[in-house]
Amino acid sequence: MWGDVRGGRGNSANAESGAIADQVREELARRRMSRQGLADLAKISISTLEKALAGSRPFTLATTVRLEEALGRRLRDQPAAARPHAAAPTGFAPPELGSYSRPAMSWIEGEYLTLRPSFGDPAAVYAYRTVIGWSEDDSRMTFREGERLDAAFTQFGDVSAPHQSGHIYLVTNRHGQLRLVVLSRPTIEGAMYGVLTTLQSGRGSQLTPVSAAIAFLPLKRGEPAVSGRIGPRDADYERCRRHLDRVKQDGFAVLM
CATH class of the missing domain: 2.40.128.120 (Quinohemoprotein amine dehydrogenase alpha subunit, domain 2)
Structure with a gap:
């Protein structure tokens, strides 16, 4: 039973890291930014970024927060209860x-x-x-x-x-x-x-x-x-x- 619980958490963490990696790669392509440039902007090592994008290590909370600040957007999923202030896209600025x-x-x-x-x-x-x-x-x-x-x-x-x-x-x-x-x-x-x-x-x-x-x-x-x-x-x-x-x-x- 314990093995199943730990494995479930691991799969969830891996899925979240994979989703974050996809978003980071998309932002790099859209902004024509190099990985080294993003690492410098986020003040993380290029090795940390490369390993996380390759899936050989997960995105830690600290790394994710720094990437969010550097990219100016949220990379993590928010709980449904936390979303009302960030209203669904309406096509109008606040x-x-x-x-x-x-x-x-x-x-x-x-x-x-x-x-x-x-x-x-x-x-x-x-x-x-x-x-x-x-x-x-x-x-x-x-x-x-x-x-x-x-x-x-x-x-x-x-x-x-x-x-x-x-x-x-x-x-x-x-x-x-x-x-x-x-x-x-x-x-x-x-x-x-x-x-x-x-x-x-x-x-x-x-x-x-x-x-x-x-x-x-x-x-x-x-x-x-x-x-x-x-x-x-x-x-x-x-x-x-x-x-x-x-x-x-x-x-x-x-x-x-």
Whole structure:
């Protein structure tokens, strides 16, 4: 009898680990993220991730929680009693994000080349990719950055779009630490311009609030794009700098 009970629990745990592994592989493929990149973001070893995905060891609770934080989504099944607050998908975002519908915001879905000034080199532009898409699990638009040189600082979160202001807000909230991007409605070319407010990592553990111009340029799915630090001598510099300069020159934001 005891053997049957233990075996049942083992089978249940294996099934749950298998389900988690399937979801992680799906997220890696959808976001075009490497396993090493996910391991770094979740602050787990690549060996732990590889063994869990291969089924040679189960996903522990600690590993699963770290992966959920890194991916910005829940990987474990919730008891039925715990689900009402995460209502069944309705096609509408919650009121605190603007109560927008998915069809009304479908234009924002896609991949963007994201440009901002380099915090390490004032003359350079920093470039990476941002993906915005609808989350069926949470009934809202979400975003995730990728192809950042500083992968440990990759951001993800929710998209807010209140009708009153007509602006788009990309909000990261990790354990109460906030980071905010405020964007204009898209231009005829589909580009969005605005302001980033975040914390700049300094010497040691020093963090300094910083705001900077930011630009989101639409990309075709899978389209290659520049990434990393782009200096004045690089071929794409003038184009990237021109887009950043538009934030102030065309009145998309005022930097005092």
